[in-house]
Amino acid sequence: MKSATIPPLRVTPELRQAAESxxxxxxxxxxxxxxxxxxxxxxxxxxxxxxxxxxxxxxxAKESGKYVSKEDSLEALDAILDKYRGTK
Structure with a gap:
């Protein structure tokens, strides 16, 4: 595969120095x-x-009319975190 180039990029001297640093x-x-x-x-x-x-x-969800509440969603996420943290 042939290589291609990216257009030249003009930056401030400060940004170039920050990148080099x-x-x-x-x-x-x-x-x-x-x-x-x-x-x-x-x-x-x-x-x-x-x-x-x-x-x-x-x-x-619109088509099925089935929604999950914010509380249920957060509870499920907390359970996953607890599992991986080994707290429960």
Missing amino acids: VLQDGESLSSFVEKSLVKQVEFRKNQAAFIARGLAARES
């Missing part, structure tokens, strides 16, 4: 920017999928 040993600014771009793309895909699932759940 957090580079790990042997890490280049280019690799840092690439990793950041990959993570942001992944985040936005996950965010879009999360929203789509939420909207689908809303439509399903």
